[in-house]
Amino acid sequence: MPEIDRDPASRPDPDALLALAEKGGRGKLTVFLGAAPGVGKTYAMLMRAQRLKEEGADIVIGLVETHGRSETAALLEGLEVLPRREVAHGGRTLHEFDLDAALARHPRIIVVDELAHTNFGESRHPKRYQDIEELVDAGIDVWTALNIQHLESLSDIVAQIAGVPVRERIPDTVLNRADEVLLVDLPPAELIDRLKEGKVYLPDSAKRAVDNFFRLGNLTALRELALRRTADRVDDQMVDYLKQNAIEGPWPASERLLVCIGPDPLSEKVVRTASRLASGLNADWIVVSVERADREAADGEAMRQLDETFRLAEQLGAETRRIIGSDFVEEILKLARRENATQIVIGARRHRFPLNLFRASLPDALAKRVSGIGIHLVTGKIEPVARTRRRSKQLLPEGLERALAIAGGTVGLATVLGLLIEQFIILQNISLLYLLAVLASAVYAGYFAALAAALFSVVAYNFFFIEPVNTFTVAEPHEVFALFVFLAAAALAGGLASRIREQAKTARNRATATQALYDFSRKLSGTANADDVLWAAVTQMQSTLRRNAVMLLPEDGDIALRAAWPPDTELTVSDMIAARWAFEKKEAAGNDTGTLPNSPFQFRPLMSPQGVVGVCGFLQEDSPLEINEERALAAILDQTAIAVDRARLSRESLDQAAQLEGEKFRAALLSSLSHDLTTPLATIGSAVISLRQLGEGTPKDAREDLLKSIEEESGRLTRFVTNLLDMNRIEAGTINARRDRVDVAEVVHDAVERARKYFPGRVFETSIALGLPAMRGDGVLLGQVLFNLLDNANRFGGDEPVSIYARREGDEVVLSVTDLGKGIAPADLEHVFDKFFRKGKPDGRSLGTGLGLTISRSFVEAMGGRIKAESPALRRRGTRISMRFPAAEAELSN
Known part of the structure; x- marks a missing residue:
């Protein structure tokens, strides 16, 4: 579901401030980033270290790999170098970075080369970047070096480019958390020349490197990746600075698109156009829709179209937002400034006469108030049939007969009351009775009934109470003016009452839906068993959607029906095929989809952070869900997926605890065996050897002592074996x-x-x-x-x-x-x-x-x-x- 943005205040971003506060007391991480080995990352670090050393900075070398490069090794002279830790690995003695020595020395700055290195031996952390994180947490500034191919997100791309897998990898978050990223760049041709001259690898290794990895095309592609990744990191730092200081953008250092859509067919074209534009500019893009608080009163088909457009945008890689507000232009501009958007993409429709005389379009209003942001207009033509159908819906709403009946009834009742009152007293403001009729019609039947009641009231008031009565003639000019004023006031009051009625109805519906989801989430929070979660989910779906619902979970390499409501609901062969498709392809299948639409059920995957955990199905039978039902279903499925995943993790945790307990028992048993078997056997063996060596010459007392030791230790062994056998009988239940x-x-x-x-x-x-x-x-x-x-x-x-x-x-x-x-x-x-x-x-x-x-x-x-x-x-x-x-x-x- 798109994110709902309800906070329009212009203030520093709380998340950005929190991230800034968390850096307090920590050291700074500086990463020297290069496209490939040999570009000079270590050389650049040591050159900078020498300059700071001359200025009196407390800087030490924790670990630097010179790879036999004499010019790099020369830069170590005069710098304090920490001794390395010796570890045994594969029959060899290796020298690793000594983390404890670095923490004990606690310099202001430490240089630790090769960020992606894997530690050997009995190291505290398996990877060097974890050592560096501990140093930074301890308040030490760290300089390190990294080649672009070692980033996890780029390893597959690098493998495709270079044709060799990348074994040493680090998470992208390590680079994202760096306080400073310095790009060390070298043209590919110059790097190849350095390689051939033996300045990167030894001659034999250099020849193999040129033939395989260090080719001009490979190095050019890696250089582009390094440049782009550095630019992205710098851009992220700029956005963080803007958010931390509440500075309104845009600062057009890089392109960011803000795409505005609405509940209309043109929005799909807007999203596709924006996707192509973002791809060409290599820019991030956000798709936003501004909605009024009473949006549920809008046309259900239009809201369905809006949701489908949001799903399309997410599939194309956009971030999506929903904003609740009344001033569309102001909300869009606030979001654009907050997200540092440089361009706004919006659809433009032509307003027909006379609407274009009284109301400016949203793109025109944006163009008048925007400053420093470009606007792209996407034009399109709406089919006349669709426009005519929509207009007919607006002019002839559902429940027309009921609205007219209520309007006529309230006006008739007001007329009868007015005639009865005039039998006893003559009032000048008898028209207030008709205003009351208009308000009542608005409250009970909506705006159309209020407008009809206003028209009926004007006619009835003129006929029964304005001289000459019982005619539609108006004798006095001021009565005509009063009649039109009354009509305008009645229409305005009716419109306000109708709007309040719709908003109250929307609020009630939202409160009901929220309460239902709250009750469902509370029920799930107290459920640890997957089957209980599924039964709670299907009952909630059935009560919310009034449709049969089923839940399926993976079992023995397939998926199996685990819960259904009503319980006698069964799935056919075609239903199961559609369910398997939804599980394997992670997309909806079945009725009203492009896959196996003959099934009466529609199946959707239950997605959790760990992937697909199951499949949900509900009876569709060519009757699509309404927009509110669709949203309620999405919320139920999200909560169910999380609860199922939590139940799985809980079960795995119990299994692991049982395994650990078993390992504990086995370790204790082995410990007991090593002591309680070895000691008696050693004593018996020693006594037997002594008796054999001394033979008949053994003194009688010594002989008795040795035999007694053998007897006692044999008894201990017997008791020990008896205990083990008894324990085995107990656990076997025999x-x-x-x-x-x-x-x-x-x-x-x-x-x-x-x-x-x-x-x-x-x-x-x-x-x-x-x-x-x-x-x-x-x-x-x-x-x-x-x-x-x-x-x-x-x-x-x-x-x-x-x-x-x-x-x-x-x-x-x-x-x-x-x-x-x-x-x-x-x-x-x-x-x-x-x-x-x-x-x-x-x-x-x-x-x-x-x-x-x-x-x-x-x-x-x-x-x-x-x-x-x-x-x-x-x-x-x-x-x-x-x-x-x-x-x-x-x-x-x-």
Whole structure:
């Protein structure tokens, strides 16, 4: 949709001022731009650096590539050169720009050559232009050099010209943000001579360059690109200066066209003529239409023509604007001055007699008030049939019978009231009743009814109230004058009332449409799922357009119907072909288009900044949308495309988060494997080697210690592998916990004995309540849980004894394992059961895999229990992990 320009005030442009403010505190970027290597960009930088050095400026050389050119290398003498950073790449040692050293030195000016260079090795940024941006953000002025072929927007053109692809590229925004662009130019013939003389490349490389890239035609084309790009940048800077300082243009440094159109067939010819003119002048152009506030009251077909003209202008590369105002000439001239337009292109139609006597045309009015701007008139001939049809529409509006009926009824009612009043009192201003009738007709039926009521009122007032009554004769001359004055006043009042009625109607329609779009946007803002977005869109379209609507999204290399309203709406084979065309070609297809018009549906692509995200279809059946429906549809489609794109990005974000989480788990698992497998294996291997080397000569105590180490480390490996297998069973969902009666005391005793065997230096204390009931569960899983908790307490519980308690609380059996170590930080309590969570520094003990508590929680929940960690446990220290299971007797009673 064209931009609506509602701010006619002449003041500095806010965006330009904001861009200027953002440069405060930043350094300045100066780019030495050339058409090709060898034109002298680095030489020019160093010459300028030497001059500033002589003046006492703080300038250093961050990086300069001399490419073996002796005259360039000579200019480095006397300048401070920062040392380069060494990086390894492809088996070689390369020297890269040291960004950190430059930031630490923080000179006033730094020279960093080759803006488009790609960094190697472990660099902070992948591209050198990003290094330079960081320097500029730090307040350092930077000088750099760039060849025109490295601009992203020109890389394909350069590849076509030179026949070789451009690998090093930078975004155009980098050059656009430069504070100064200096063109370093050299005629192509002179550059080729320098190349042949070996002043650009070594002889072998120079010969290949002349045969391939450095040809006269190539260099001439590149030179033109560099000149044009520099001119465009300078022109942008001039426009920014005008906007920042509220200076009214034009300053005709380069051509800019302002094209004025309206809702008429001639406007299409105006746009096409302006496109050819802009192309010939290589100029930017803006297409504008000035519309009144009550424009919705205009002819719907004319407004459709205006929208089609705007679409044509956008296809031809123009910027489009809509301006709301009443003084067309003033609005056009304000926009022309604000945009620094140098020429105005406008259509000129010939006004027939007698209209040309009373009203000047828009081009004539512009010509009288314009200064310093050229005006191009595009003439055309409107077909008489079309003009006659339009005039008939204006003279015989829709609802003519209703308008005449309302006018006659209100005038008749006023006449009856006037005759009744005269039965009781004679009034001199009885004509005010007819003025009231005119106003009522205007309010209820529009201007035509008001004009008819004014004429009817004159006739009725003359016949019934002006002497001699009951005749159309006027006896007194002043009555004739009063009659005409009344007619003029009634027509004027009726026109004003009718205009207010139309504006109120327009305001109501706009408010309704705005509220509907606001409600729709609020509904979309709270919707993150693509299907919900599509269903909201089709219901909104159906309620707005009163037509069947469908939405299709890409799926498995094709597009598929995802939402429709009414839900039973189906698409035929020809409908799907039209939908695919709209999706692939990014243009409308189906009914009332040039592609597959036999389909009853019209399909339009849903365009987002990322491209086509889907297709919308609505039932057309040769009944085109009205202009207001067209605009409402465009707004709905724009919001739907953004919402669908947002839903896609949200889904991709979740997928990436899941992948990152998986990578995190894999990294933690590999870390655990590297430690918990390598350490025991190394210990076992060392013990075995010692036993083998010493053989029978090994002292008995040493032999026992080595065998004990092998036994302990083998146990660690067994527990580690068991945990991994248990974790695999948990994630695969293959844990089938049994529901047997379990003697808790027996399970606790077995787990403690097993722990004492593995951890002989640890003291374990047990306390089992008398009469402790059995629980329903799996004894094997419960034993594994208790052992995992004891293992955890052994690692993190310090040297104090570990206590195991079992008791009954109501209908539950409670088991707890308590240690008196340093405890767990409150922030970590909710994470201790997460996979691979390992915290703390146990004295001389391994941190473990971080799976033991995770497995314990899964086993407890599989048996229908709950597990909880508390810290501190006793005397403001330690950790208690408690488990609760339903007692077997409680299950039976239930």
